Ligand code: DHB
């Protein structure tokens with residue numbers, strides 16, 4: 692009993708420490724501004740699920756975009772435009788973000804968010820099923836960075852497209868590749884099967900160097916980051 696209690700107290704303390712680390716890093720390296728705040732508020736008011744990436748994840752996307760000197764970025768899944776703002780802000784003035792979104796309401800929210808954040812000159816939302824829109828992007832390739840954060844079952848197909856639309860040195864990031872550890876086990880459903888297959892492919896594909904990081908706001912989910920080898 693006493694042991695259980697002290698173990699519980701220890702775990703609570705650990706969770707508090709993790710949270711304060713998250714808050715401190717966010718405050719120092721990924722602070723909110725009006726554009727980001729607007730995107731979050733508008734998405735919430737429109738009833739979108741609160742599943743956008745964390746500010747630290749947004750900053751990491753920016754850092755990766757700058758590291759590969761991204762001029763063209765592809766995003767699969769716009770949601771309310773929050774991650775798109777982080778990505779678009781990493782582009783030079785003549786750079787281009789193309790964000791694909793299946794839901795027209797979300798697409799409009801994302802466009803509005805891009806306008807409010809001052810990136811609508813370089814960020815565009817295309818509405819439709821990603822697997823229908825991706826072949827049309829061949830003429831606009833190569834993309835220096837692709838960010839996958841859409842429906843989960845086709846993640847392996849999105850990866851194939853990211854490779855086809857990329858170049859040596861391109862970076863491919865996918866959200867939700869930890870899933871409390873379920874993304875590394877035998878899958879229980881179709882969504883998880885997509886993530887499990889995605890992780891297996893990026894860890895074994897000789898064209899890629901990859902790593903999955905637990906790095907969301909409670910360290911139970913995170914990005915898979917892959918670099919297309921030169
Ligand atoms: C879900 C999707 C996401 O992209 C995410 O980051 C979290 C949850 C979902 O579909 O439940």
Ligand code: MG
Pocket residue numbers: 742743744840841866867
């Ligand atoms: Mg996600």
